[in-house]
Amino acid sequence: MTFNKIKFYYFSGTGNTLLVVNKMKETFEAKGVVVELHRIEKAGSIEIDPDCVLGLAFPVACQGTYPFVWDFIEALPETHGVSVFMVDTLGAFSGGVVGPARKILKDKGYNPLGAREISMPDNFFLSKNDPTRNETKKALGLKKAEKYAMDILTGKSSWKRIPVISDLVSRISLGKTTWKVLRKLFKLKIDTTKCIKCGLCAKLCPVQNIEMKEYPQFQDKCVICMRCISFCPKHAIFKGKDNHVFYSAVAAEDLIEEV
Ligand SMILES: Cc1cc2nc3c(=O)[nH]c(=O)nc-3n(C[C@H](O)[C@H](O)[C@H](O)COP(=O)(O)O)c2cc1C
Ligand code: SF4
Ligand code: SF4
Incomplete structure (x- = not known):
């Protein structure tokens, strides 16, 4: 073709x-x-x-x-x-x-x-x-x-x-229950002693699950895409009892238009 x-x-x-x-x-x-x-x-x-x-x-x-x-x-x-x-x-x-x-x-x-x-x-x-x-x-x-x-x-x-x-x-993956269970199992948490309130996590989230108040606040729409966890410059976001290991294959700038 x-x-x-x-x-x-x-x-x-x-x-x-x-x-x-x-x-x-x-x-x-x-x-x-x-x-x-x-x-x-x-x-x-x-x-x-x-x-x-x-x-x-x-x-x-x-x-x-x-x-x-x-x-x-x-x-x-x-x-x-x-x-x-x-x-x-x-x-x-x-x-x-x-x-x-x-x-x-x-x-x-x-x-x-x-x-x-x-x-x-x-x-x-x-x-x-x-x-x-x-x-x-x-x-x-x-x-x-x-x-x-x-x-x-x-x-x-x-x-x-x-x-x-x-x-x-x-x-x-099509069922809503799967994502509800995952959200419960891997509840996102912020370490406010590390967060510098830069707002990058909110800009990166593909489903607008993060609202910037004094610190980022999570709504109930997370699909655990790992973006905010991976790209937070201070590694201030964790899922559940995380072991504080992070992975990313590119820079945050490559995934969004403006940072
Ligand atoms: C919530 C979640 C669920 C995943 N489920 C699977 C899976 O069912 N099978 C699998 O082989 N990899 C699974 N993975 C791994 C990802 O598919 C894999 O690392 C992928 O390359 C990530 O691509 P990205 O960096 O473009 O987001 C999962 C990752 C996440 C974050
Ligand atoms: S990206 Fe990290 S440092 Fe920036 S606001 Fe979000 S949690 Fe705080
Ligand atoms: S893990 Fe992904 S979907 Fe969940 S809050 Fe972070 S950026 Fe949004």
């Missing part, structure tokens, strides 16, 4: 997905394809350009993805055969996103070009965080991203769906 332009919509909590997106963009552009990047959390309702391929990229969360990413996919307009590809990044395993996302998009009239899941460092269970292992995993992940972009360009990619099982697994 030949195409000249991609509109690539992505969300990245701590930067893994952004690195993959940038690697794919670089690979596409080296082959003469124009790539426009857009943030899912800022996108609002989008208009589909029939002459562009649509790209989607996001992290795996709870075997699927974050509720606002599902909302974004579900709200995409219907089309007559616009081509779409997806890529997700994950720490280990996901069973509930590739198939269900394909079904949603196919039902809306898209032409699924390819889906790939790329292992990157785990940004959630950080107690066994090993920087050297993370660097190796990242390098391997970026090689896979480059190969995936080439496979899309040369028509070698595919997007399969295992019915029933993947739909059942997708219920974990």
Whole structure:
């Protein structure tokens, strides 16, 4: 399949997905394809350009993805055969996103070009965080991203769906209860002795869960994307009984427009 332009919509909590997106963009552009990047959390309702391929990229969360990413996919307009590809990044395993996302998009009239899941460092269970292992995993992940972009360009990619099982697994991340339980288990806390009231956490939050009063205050919308925890310059935010280990793959400035 030949195409000249991609509109690539992505969300990245701590930067893994952004690195993959940038690697794919670089690979596409080296082959003469124009790539426009857009943030899912800022996108609002989008208009589909029939002459562009649509790209989607996001992290795996709870075997699927974050509720606002599902909302974004579900709200995409219907089309007559616009081509779409997806890529997700994950720490280990996901069973509930590739198939269900394909079904949603196919039902809306898209032409699924390819889906790939790329292992990157785990940004959630950080107690066994090993920087050297993370660097190796990242390098391997970026090689896979480059190969995936080439496979899309040369028509070698595919997007399969295992019915029933993947739909059942997708219920974990599609269900509201999962996120309620997680919010309880990993309640965010601020160490006010460390916080310098800079407001960066509120700017970074993709779901407007943080309100700046004297100190940041958390509402009840957190999806544990890890951004505020990872990028607080004073490491003043923790989830539950955290072991105070942090992970990020990019700088905070790379994830938001203005800091
Ligand atoms: C709340 C949460 C849930 C996660 N669930 C999974 C999971 O089910 N399977 C998995 O392999 N990785 C899981 N991960 C790890 C992330 O998918 C992985 O580290 C991803 O590359 C993070 O991308 P980002 O840096 O772009 O946010 C989870 C991470 C978080 C924060
Ligand atoms: S980013 Fe950290 S230091 Fe800045 S307001 Fe938030 S918690 Fe405080
Ligand atoms: S409060 Fe923090 S962890 Fe929760 S969604 Fe917002 S940025 Fe992500």
